[in-house]
Amino acid sequence: MQEVENALRLMEGYTLLLKGAPGTGKTTYAITLLQRLCNGDAKGVYISTRIDPTALYRQFPGLEEQVPRKNVIDATQSEFSEAESQVLYEDLTSFLRSVYSVVAEENVTILIIDSWDAVSFQIGKGDQNIEKLETSMLDIARKTRTHLILISEFTAEKRLDYLVDGILRFEKVQIDARIVRKVFMDKMRGIQVPHSNYPFTLEGGKFTHFVSPATELGSGRHKVIKDPQLPAACYSTGIAELDRIIGGYPKGGFVLLEIADDSISWSYRPILFHTIADFLLNDRGVIYMPEDGSYSSSVKKLLLDYVGAEVLGKNLRMPTTAETEMGDQCLFHVASELESLNRHFEIYKELKKPILHVLGLTRLNIYSEDELRRTLSDAVSWMRTTNDVLIGVLKPSAKLKNEICEMADVHLRFIPLNGTLNLYGVKPHTVIYNISPLPHRKEEEGYHQLKFIPFV
DSSP: OOHHHHHHHHHHSEEEEEEEEETTHHHHHHHHHHHHSSTTTOOOEESSSOOOHHHHHHSTTTHHHHGGGGGGOOSSOTTTTSOOOOOOSSSSSHHHHHHHHHHHHHOOOOEEOOOOOHHHHOOOOOOHHHHHHHHHHHHHHEEEEEEEEEEEEEESOOOHHHSEEEEEEEEEEETTEEEEEEEEEETTTSSOOSSSSEEEGGGGGGEEEEEGGGGGGGBBOOOOHHHHHHHEEEESSOHHHHHHEEEEEEEEEEEEEOOOOOGTTTTTTTHHHHHHHHHHHTEEEEEEEEEOOHHHHHHHHTTTTSSSHHHHHEEEEEEOOOOOGTTOTTTEEOOOOOHHHTTHHHHHHOSSSHHHHHEGGGGGSSOOOHHHHHHHHHHHHHHHTTEEEEEEEOOOTTTTTTHHHOOOOOEEEEEEEEEEEEEEEEEETOOOOEEEEEEOOOOGTTTEEEEEEEEE
C-alpha cells in the first residue's frame, strides 16, 4: 500500500503494528512489503518466533532474492534449528541485546518481528516487564533509524497501540459464504491516508490490495476472442478471464447480472458491453433494451468505444420514443415502453441469428407482478427454443427479484467494496473476484481488457 511505503521511505525509525486474527494475512503482507522495499542498499531482517526459516522460504519462493537466508533469523527457541542465524534468549536483556546486535551489525533498514505476542509471552513476566520491553524495542528502532514492524494476533486495544507510529488491522470476513479480506489503517502518524481501508487478496502467496475505483474500469476497442476454450453449447462472454471462470454463457440460456447495490450505478457496464461487442463483431444480432433511466442514443455512443458505427448499424437494435432519432439505423421507434416488447419479434426477424437479447429488468416494473411473471417466463421459454441468449440486468428496485433469480441459468452478482467493483457467481458458484483494468500489452495496444483476481 502506497501510504505505508511512503512512510517507510520518507521517515526514519517508523514503527508499525500489524494486528489481526490468525490467517488474516499479516505475515504475507509483511513478507510482501519486505520484498518490495529490500532492493539496492536496503536490508531487511525477519525474526520468526513461530515458523522455521526453511519453511518460510518454501512458503514464499521469491523471498531469498531480496532477503538472504542469514537475514531470516530463527527465534523459535528450537534446539534443532537448521537456520543460518538464530536468536536464543531467556530474559528481557538477552533479547534486546540480540536484536540490537543484529540491527547494528547488519545496518538493517527494516526489521520484522513475527510474532510480538510470542516474545512478550516468553519474557514479559508481569505488566511492568512488558512495558519496559515495548519501550526499549521502539527506542532501539528510533535510535538506529530502523523501521520496525511488529506482528500481533491480539486485536484488542493495548498500551502498544499508543506507542507505535502506525497500526494496520487485518480482517477476514464472509459475504454469502465467500471470503473477503480487508486491511484497515487505524493509525498512520505523519502520513495522509486517503482510504481508511482496502480490500485485498493473498492470491499466489502475495499480498495484493485493490485500489481501482469501479468508476474507472475504462472502455476501448473490443478484441474478439478467437477459438475460446468453451463447450460447443456456450457463447463467449467476450472476456477471456470470465470465460475461464464460469465457462461462458449457455446457448438458449437466461443470464442474470445482478447489481447488489445502487452505489455501483453504471460501473458494471464494461463487462456487459464486452459481451455485446463480441456478439456484434461475430456478426450476430443484439437487441438491447437499456436499463430504466438510460437513453438508447446515449448507450449507443458508449458502445462506439467498443465497436465501429458500421457494425452497430448492421447488428444492433434499441428502442427509442424520440421521433428525432427515427433516422438512426440502430434505433427503432416505439410510442411507449409497453410497445418495446410488443415490437420485439418484428425487430428480431430483421437480424441475423443467433441473437443476444439484453433487458434492463426495471423496465418491466410497469407491469403487474402477474404480467411480469408471464412475460419473463415466455421470454425465457423462447430462448430455449431459439438458442439465443437473454441477459437480464437486475437492479435493487426491480420487482420479483427472488423469482427472477430462481429462473436464471447463470447468475452473477456485482458488489462494491470500498469503491471497487467485484463479482461472484451464484450460478455457477464461484469465489469473489475483484475487477480492474488490465494494463495494455504491446501486442494488444488499443484494446480494452479487464482482469479478474480472486479473493483467497
